Amino acid sequence: MEPDLELVQIRPGESFAAWSHGYPFRTVRWHFHPEYELHMVVSTTGRYFVGDFIGEFEPGNLVLTGPNLPHNWVSDIAAGTTVPVRCRIVQFSEEAIRGMQSALPELAGLQPLLESARRGVLFPTATSQAVAPLMLELMEAQGIRRIELFLQIFGCLSRSAGAQALASAGYLPDPSGYMSAGTNKALEYIRQNLTKPFGESDLAAIAGQSTSTFSRAFRKHTGMSLVQYVRRLRINLACQILMSDEDAPITEICFEVGFNNLSNFNRQFLAEKGMPPTKFRRLMSENIDLAEAA
Numbered sequence: 001m002e003p004d005l006e007l008v009q010i011r012p013g014e015s016f017a018a019w020s021h022g023y024p025f026r027t028v029r030w031h032f033h034p035e036y037e038l039h040m041v042v043s044t045t046g047r048y049f050v051g052d053f054i055g056e057f058e059p060g061n062l063v064l065t066g067p068n069l070p071h072n073w074v075s076d077i078a079a080g081t082t083v084p085v086r087c088r089i090v091q092f093s094e095e096a097i098r099g100m101q102s103a104l105p106e107l108a109g110l111q112p113l114l115e116s117a118r119r120g121v122l123f124p125t126a127t128s129q130a131v132a133p134l135m136l137e138l139m140e141a142q143g144i145r146r147i148e149l150f151l152q153i154f155g156c157l158s159r160s161a162g163a164q165a166l167a168s169a170g171y172l173p174d175p176s177g178y179m180s181a182g183t184n185k186a187l188e189y190i191r192q193n194l195t196k197p198f199g200e201s202d203l204a205a206i207a208g209q210s211t212s213t214f215s216r217a218f219r220k221h222t223g224m225s226l227v228q229y230v231r232r233l234r235i236n237l238a239c240q241i242l243m244s245d246e247d248a249p250i251t252e253i254c255f256e257v258g259f260n261n262l263s264n265f266n267r268q269f270l271a272e273k274g275m276p277p278t279k280f281r282r283l284m285s286e287n288i289d290l291a292e293a294a
Contacts, residue, residue: 051167182207
C-alpha cells in the first residue's frame with residue numbers, strides 16, 4: 001500500500017514545527033513527508049512501522065525519521081476510546097537544517113545523525129528520559145528559547161550511545177512513486193496552491209478520478225471534506241501571519257490566505273479557533289510578552 005502524503009506546516013519566521021496530538025488523529029496512518037520528524041510517544045502502547053521495520057512501542061518511545069521515510073504508530077486501545085496527548089513531535093526541513101549548519105559550522109556534527117535518520121533511528125531509554133522534559137517545554141516555547149531547546153535536544157541525540165537503526169540498509173524511500181497516487185497528487189497541488197481558487201472537480205482531474213470517487217477517497221485520506229480541509233489549512237496559515245506580523249491588517253490577511261470575503265473569514269476563523277482573529281493576535285502577543293519578561 002502506498003503511503004499518504006502529510007502536509008507539514010511550519011510557521012513563517014520559525015525554523016521548525018513543534019506540536020502534540022492525541023489519538024485517534026488524522027495523521028495516524030501510513031504516511032510520509034519531506035521533513036525530518038522527531039516523534040516521542042507520551043502515552044499508550046502499540047505497534048509502529050518505519051519503512052520495512054515493525055516493532056512494539058510504549059511511552060518513552062523516541063524515534064527520528066528522515067525525509068520521505070514512511071511511518072506510522074498505531075495505539076492498542078479499545079474502540080471509541082480517545083487519548084488527549086499520545087505523542088509530541090518536532091518537524092524540520094532539510095533546507096532549514098542546512099541553513100543552520102551553514103550559519104553555525106559546529107552543527108556539522110549532526111550530519112551522521114541526520115544520515116542515520118534516513119533509515120529511522122530508535123533512541124535508548126536514557127536518551128528519551130533526558131529529552132522528554134525538553135520536548136515538553138518546546139511545545140509552548142517562544143523566540144530564542146525554541147532554538148536553545150532544539151539545539152539541546154539534538155545535541156543530546158547526537159551523543160546518544162546505543163541508538164538503533166530501524167529500516168533495513170537496502171530500504172530506499174521512493175517519493176516519486178508515492179506521489180503517483182491520485183490523492184497525493186491532489187494534496188501536493190493543494191500545498192502549492194493553497195491560497196488560490198480551486199474546486200473538487202479540479203483536484204479530481206489531477207487525481208485522475210471522477211469527482212464522486214475523489215470526494216470519497218479524500219475524506220477517507222484526511223478524515224474531512226475538501227472544504228473543511230482547505231479551510232483549516234488557510235486558517236492555520238492566517239494564524240501564522242497573525243503571529244509573525246503584528247502590523248498586517250486583518251483584511252489583507254483574509255485575502256492573502258485565500259478567502260474572498262472578510263465576514264466569511266472572520267466567521268470561519270471563529271468557528272475554527274473559538275475566537276476572532278483580532279483576539280487571537282492580542283492573546284498571542286500577550287503570551288509572547290510574558291514569556292520574554294520571565
